[in-house]
Amino acid sequence: MIHLRSGSARLTSCTMDVVSCSSLMFWSRRILGYRCAFHVPALLASVMICSSLLCPAGAFLYNNRYAGDRVLRITPSNEQEVRALKGILGLMKVDFWQPNSASLIHQNRSVDVHVKHHDIRGIHKRLTDQKISYQVLISNLQKEIEKQTGHRSSRKRRAESQYDYEVYHSLEEIQSWMFEMNRTQPDLVGLFSVGKSYEGRPLYVLQLGKRNQKKAVWIDCGVHAREWIGPAFCQWFVKEAISSYQYDSAMTRLLNQLSFYIMPVFNVDGYHYSWNTDRFWRKTRSKIRKFHCRGVDANRNWKVKWCDEGASSHPCDDTYCGPFPESEPEVKAVAKFLRKNKKRIKAYISIHAYAQMLLYPYSYKYAMIPNFNCVESAASSAVKALYSAYGVRYRYGPASTTLYVSSGSSIDWAYKNGIPYAFAFELRDTGYFGFLLPESLIKPTCTETTRAVKAIASGLLKKCNPDKDRFPYI
Numbered sequence: 001m002i003h004l005r006s007g008s009a010r011l012t013s014c015t016m017d018v019v020s021c022s023s024l025m026f027w028s029r030r031i032l033g034y035r036c037a038f039h040v041p042a043l044l045a046s047v048m049i050c051s052s053l054l055c056p057a058g059a060f061l062y063n064n065r066y067a068g069d070r071v072l073r074i075t076p077s078n079e080q081e082v083r084a085l086k087g088i089l090g091l092m093k094v095d096f097w098q099p100n101s102a103s104l105i106h107q108n109r110s111v112d113v114h115v116k117h118h119d120i121r122g123i124h125k126r127l128t129d130q131k132i133s134y135q136v137l138i139s140n141l142q143k144e145i146e147k148q149t150g151h152r153s154s155r156k157r158r159a160e161s162q163y164d165y166e167v168y169h170s171l172e173e174i175q176s177w178m179f180e181m182n183r184t185q186p187d188l189v190g191l192f193s194v195g196k197s198y199e200g201r202p203l204y205v206l207q208l209g210k211r212n213q214k215k216a217v218w219i220d221c222g223v224h225a226r227e228w229i230g231p232a233f234c235q236w237f238v239k240e241a242i243s244s245y246q247y248d249s250a251m252t253r254l255l256n257q258l259s260f261y262i263m264p265v266f267n268v269d270g271y272h273y274s275w276n277t278d279r280f281w282r283k284t285r286s287k288i289r290k291f292h293c294r295g296v297d298a299n300r301n302w303k304v305k306w307c308d309e310g311a312s313s314h315p316c317d318d319t320y321c322g323p324f325p326e327s328e329p330e331v332k333a334v335a336k337f338l339r340k341n342k343k344r345i346k347a348y349i350s351i352h353a354y355a356q357m358l359l360y361p362y363s364y365k366y367a368m369i370p371n372f373n374c375v376e377s378a379a380s381s382a383v384k385a386l387y388s389a390y391g392v393r394y395r396y397g398p399a400s401t402t403l404y405v406s407s408g409s410s411i412d413w414a415y416k417n418g419i420p421y422a423f424a425f426e427l428r429d430t431g432y433f434g435f436l437l438p439e440s441l442i443k444p445t446c447t448e449t450t451r452a453v454k455a456i457a458s459g460l461l462k463k464c465n466p467d468k469d470r471f472p473y474i
């Protein structure tokens with residue numbers, strides 16, 4: 001049905017080049033008869049040959065930039081340790097995995113950080129000096145990355161005709177897949193663009209289901225570039241919907257009565273960058289004058305309590321809110337589409353990772369939403385449905401109390417603009433692999449999440465009476 005070779009072919013040939021690189025090194029040592037003292041420069045020379053000539057994509061993924069980097073889990077157990085830890089991590093400029101900034105460090109809450117190899121001794125010393133204990137989650141990040149994406153040559157290539165939903169795909173592959181879906185499933189799938197990214201890429205949205213239903217559901221994935229399981233889920237959901245239509249009565253009903261708008265990769269520029277340059281890139285790729293740091297957090301850029309608590313006004317931070325609300329073309333385009341269709345869109349769902357949580361508004365304050373009962377019961381059935389697949393437990397509740405306070409988020413914006421059900425999923429896991437969820441876990445993760453999304457969507461077809469008088473929900 002679908003032929004997508006470009007990305008995989010490139011990587012396959014590169015894997016073979018790794019082999020030829022090592023044999024090259026072997027022969028250069030043999031033939032030239034270098035002695036030990038000369039091995040290092042000879043090796044370096046071969047590596048340089050490898051990376052510049054034989055393996056244009058890099059013999060090592062990402063040019064080996066994560067070799068020796070670690071991911072640490074640090075849990076401060078009192079206020080003094082919280083203060084010390086904030087100081088240490090701020091000083092070292094670590095890459096925050098969970099939570100995503102130093103301001104969110106709290107007592108007894110674990111902090112996962114990616115530490116560059118040259119900072120490991122320093123951070124170890126500082127933490128030990130302060131008697132703060134920590135655990136090494138990943139001891140060599142480069143190895144873990146190669147493990148996650150390194151099976152490419154041995155992937156199930158036999159069935160070339162079948163798109164492989166159990167591997168991560170590059171942006172180019174995902175876009176070709178979308179075109180193919182649009183071409184081969186004209187009854188159930190449509191494809192259009194809602195605008196262009198900062199770097200000029202089209203922002204594609206698939207429309208799934210019988211055309212122009214009165215009610216619609218929006219699902220976006222890949223808002224944060226490094227959360228690769230998100231785009232994998234969006235693709236999985238489309239596949240599931242199409243293949244179970246007319247076989248599964250619940251899915252048939254959903255596709256007959258709802259329109260699904262599915263945006264597999266929201267932050268296209270960032271996703272592309274996370275494949276080609278920095279695996280742990282989170283933000284968009286926009287640039288503002290005078291600052292050398294690029295990118296805005298696309299989940300802090302929405303016009304709702306913009307740039308307040310839980311967002312940063314510093315362009316180098318991972319939670320940078322941007323120069324003004326909707327400064328990011330991606331956010332602006334989606335906001336425009338949602339505004340235009342807000343009468344029909346009954347649920348907004350944003351797929352993130354990682355934490356195993358299902359979150360709903362508010363993010364920016366500790367308060368109960370007016371239609372709390374309806375949303376809470378939808379969340380509860382979603383989490384139950386998810387659990388029914390593999391027994392994986394998700395926490396759920398308002399984002400502010402369940403995860404942390406953040407302002408300018410898309411769920412708060414959607415809710416404030418009249419979409420009564422707004423959810424953010426934080427998919428697997430809880431930190432063992434973090435952003436490097438292995439491809440072997442794509443299937444279980446997406447299967448259980450599909451159940452949860454179906455539960456939310458099915459709920460929209462039933463009546464739930466919120467307190468109508470208090471609309472809009474601000």
Ligand SMILES: *[C@@H]1O[C@H](CO)[C@@H](O)[C@H](O)[C@H]1NC(C)=O
Nearest residue numbers: 076077078079106107108109
């Ligand atoms: C944090 O954990 C310690 C040790 O288990 C406990 O004594 C303390 O009360 C906890 N603090 C908070 C704020 O939960």
Ligand SMILES: *[C@@H]1O[C@H](CO)[C@@H](O)[C@H](O)[C@H]1NC(C)=O
Nearest residue numbers: 179182183186190191192193
């Ligand atoms: C999707 O397919 C329709 C025809 O079925 C075509 O008109 C439309 O341009 C396609 N969308 C994109 C983005 O190519």
Ligand SMILES: [Zn+2]
Nearest residue numbers: 224227352353
């Ligand atoms: Zn995210």
